[in-house]
Amino acid sequence: MFVGWEGVGFCSYALIGHWHEDPKNADAGRKAFVVTRLGDAAFGVAIIWLFYFAGTTDISAINNTAAAAMPEKTAFIISILLLAGAAGKSAQIPLTVWLPDAMAGPTPVSALIHAATMVTAGAYLLMRMFPVIEISGAAMMTIAGIGAVTAFYAATAALFQRDLKKVLAYSTISQIGYMVVAVGAGSVSASLFHLIIHAFFKSLLFMAAGCVIQAMHEEHDIFEMGGLGKHMPVVFASFLAGALALSAAPGTGGFFSKDAILTATFMQGGWFYYSVYALLELTALITTIYIFRVAFVVFMGPEKKKPSPIPAAMPAILVPLAILSIVGGALDFPAALGGSERLTGFLMVQGLAGIVPAETSGAGLQAITALVFVFGLAASYYLYILRPERREAMVSRHPRVAGFFENAWHIDGLYYRLFVLPYRKMSVILWEQIDEGAIDDFLDKTADGFAAFGTWLRAGVTGRAAAYISSIAAGAALILIYFLWGRI
Secondary structure: OHHHHHHHHHHHHHHHOOOOOOHHHHHHHHHHHHHHHHHHHHHHHHHHHHHHHHOOOOHHHHHHOHHHHOOHHHHHHHHHHHHHHHHHHHOOOOOOOHHHHHHHOOHHHHHHHHHHOHHHHHHHHHHHOHHHHOOOHHHHHHHHHHHHHHHHHHHHHHOOOOEHHHHHHHHHHHHHHHHHHHHHOOEHHHHHHHHHHHHHHHHHHHHHHHHHHHHOOOOOEHHHOOOOOOOOHHHHHHHHHHHHHHOOOOOOHHHHHHHHHHHHHHHHOHHHHHHHHHHHHHHHHHHHHHHHHHHHHHHHOOOOOOOOOOOOHHHHHHHHHHHHHHHHHHHHOOHHHOOOOHHHHHHHHHOOOEOOOOOOOOHHHHHHHHHHHHHHHHHHHHHHHHOHHHHHHHHHHOHHHHHHHHOHHHHHHHHHHHHHHHHHHHHHHHHHHHHHHHHHHHHHHHHHHHHHHHHHHHOOOOOOHHHHHHHHHHHHHHHHHHHHHHHO
C-alpha cells in the first residue's frame, strides 16, 4: 500500500504540473508533492510501529490477530499517525491546501485522480485499518472531529469561489470529510458507500465542468458564463444529475450514502457526536446552495458569451456517469425501504462493516436530510435566480467575511507566514551571510593569501644567471658564518 501510495503521489505531482511552462502550474505540482509527503511520513512511521508491535506488515494479519492484543494507548497513537497520512492524501485539515491548487492540471486528471480515486485513498486507509482504530474511543472521536470540521470548512470555501474547478475541488475535500466522519462514527460500510457514489457524481461534475470550460475558451470564472443550458442541454442535464446527487436530493445515490453517514453519526449518541451530526447537516445545507449556485449561474443565468461547439464525444461520456449518480444507491439500498444492502453484507463478511444502524433508525433522519435539501435548493434559487441583487448587496456589506471564506479561511496565507516565509528568510541568511559572507569570504581570503605569497616568491625569479649565482654565494656565506659562529 505504501509503495502504491508514493507511486500515485508522483503521478499526481507530474499531472498537476502537466503544463509546466507556466510557473504557477509547476509550483502547484511541487506544492502538492511536498504537502502530501508530510502525511506520508506519518504513514511510514505508523507502518514501522505496526511492524514493531505485530511483527508483520500484512494488513489482514494485523486486523485479525494483532489488533486484539494492542493496548489502547498504542492504538491511539498509531490511529493518529494513520489519520495524518490520510489527511495528506485526502486533503483533510490541516493538509488541505494542496488540492485546490491541483486544479492546474488537465480536467480529466481532476475528474479521475483528484476527485474519484487517488484523493479518496486516505479515507480508504482509515476504513482498511478500522480494527486498529476502533480500539481507541479517543481516536474515533478525533477522526470524526477532523472530518466534520474539514467538511464544513471546505463547504464554506466552495460557497464563495468564482473558479468553476475550485468550487468542485473544495467540494471534494468536503465530501471526503463525510467519509472520514463515517469511520470515526464506526460505520465503514457508510464510508465506503459514499466513497463509491462520490466517485460517480464528482467525476461527472468535473467532466461536465471540462465541457463548459472547453466551450467557453478556457474561461473558469462562473460569473463570466451564463445561459449555457440552451446551448449544451446534455451537459446541463448531466451536471444537474451530479448536483442532485452531491446535494443528497431524495432518491439519488448521494442521498442514501450521505444519509447512512448521518444516521451512523447520530446513533453514536452523546454531545460530541450530536454536535458532529448538526455540523454535517449544516454542511449539507451549504453544499446544496453552492452546487446549485453553479448550476443556476452557469446554465440558467443571463448569457455573457456564446459558447463554441464541442466534440459530441465529450457530453456523451457524461450520460453513464449521470445514470450511476442517480441509481447508484441500489448498491447499498436501505433494508428499511426493501433493499438488500449488498455492500454492507459484503463488508460484514470481511469483518469490516463496523456499526450497522438498525433498519428503522434512519427513517426520521432521512426526512431531516430531505428537508435540508429542499431548503438549500430554495435558498440558492432565491439568491441566484430570483433576487441576485440581494446576494450582491449582502456581499458588498460584508466584504471581509466574503474575503475570509473566498480565501478558504486564509489557511494558505497562514502557512505561508508560518513556514514558507521563515524558510525563505533563513535561506537568504544562509546564502548571503553564511555561504557568501563567511564560507566564500574565508576561502577568498585564503586564496588571496596564497596569491600574495606566490607574488612575493615570484619576485625572486628573474631568469638572470648572475642573480642566481649571487644568491647561491650569499646562501653559502650564511651557512659558513653559522658554523663558524658555533665554534667561536
